[in-house]
Amino acid sequence: MTPGKIAAQCGHATLACYKALVKKNPQLIRHWEVTGQAKIALKASSEEEILELEAVAKSLNLCARSIQDAGRTQVEAGSRTVLGIGPAPVDLINQVTGRLRLL
Template identity: 80%
Template sequence: MAPASQKAEEDDDDEGIADGDLAAIAPGYGESCKMVLVVRTDLKMTAGKISAQHATLACYKALMKKNAKLVRHWERTGQAKIALKGTSEEQLLELEAIAKSLNLCARSIVDAGRTQIEAGTRTVLAIGPAPVRLVNQVTGSLRLL
């Protein structure tokens, strides 16, 4: 059986909020895109633990299947990734629902519980890559990590 942290990547949406139309996002020529990573600060994870969360990879893999053109655009325009502060599991779930309602790729990671965090704890949410203007509709009020 796959660890819980890998489950989010493999099953994509077997639990949680269903994706919108991931193929619907098309950035304009030269339009900046970014991916954001919302990290729960209430868990007090170390930098190493945060870096081990694979929400960005889960988004990348999902979009390579559904909207590879968007991923290539993001790669050509600098692959911007921004880490933001989240406050709770409820906030991550709310942001994920908003992102998906805008057809943005959003994936949260549920930790396997092998080190610092209890198994089943939602730790990190990735959104994007997508045009900055769309991602900011979801996370524009959050502070940098």
Template identity: 65%
Template sequence: MIRLDFPPAFLLAIVVTALASGLGGYYIGAASPRIRDLPAAAPPGSSSSKSASSPLKDSFENISASDAEDNDDDDDDSDDNGALVQSDYSHFGASALTEECKMVLCVRTDLGMTKGKIAAQCGHAVLACYKTVSRHAPLLLKRWEYIGQAKIALKVDSEEELLTLQAQAVSVGLVARVIHDAGRTQIAAGSATVLGIGPGPKSIINQITGHLKLL
């Protein structure tokens, strides 16, 4: 059993200690800043947290779509006839969205480009045509993608022939993009290397390039 007959002096000491501890804690707490008065931490998505983000990250986030489109990294391809392409090739009639579609790549053989160089230039031409058609004829582009994205490489013998084909393609409403080399490797800077035509209805493109031989 617990003894309750403690000496009076012991009980007095306990009471005095308890009172001293209580009063000391009260005054210490009153003198220190209260936690509830402290400013709340900003949530992760607030403006204060954004201000702490790195300038490099912000610079990438603020790049506009038009800036990105204008930043072609290797060769300089001119925006030949983007503004002339009518929306969804409506000028071709209903057949534009029903018949087979293709893209042709007319490669100059007089420049003596290696196979690797030709492949790189054709890649630039495909991208240039794709970007233009995606802005002006998205439905036709989707059809071309759906049926296999046909791309045919053809031979041309000179820059004059290349530019003639481009003018003919533009005259019937086709996308026609000429790629000019940057001149860092095999050929002179500014040389017209590849003409990309399309994607567009096969029958229309054949009117322009049907006489050319396969590369």
């Protein structure tokens, strides 16, 4: 994916996580908003790894949303392109993503 496509997909993941938590845990969302709305972009090696990371995140009760592309531009329809996790405490997220490299 081009950098622009990656940015758009990350935006989709951020919104998906936000929408999932805004009603479920508004206190967590408020804390995230007043502490700078941290977003870290890391690299997964494959679609399979995205699914594995999502499963681990969900097993830790973290909000995790993988994004499936519509397939109109650069990737095939239904391809999982990115995974959003959080907002959540850093130590919990690091249990899922701590070994990944920055994008």
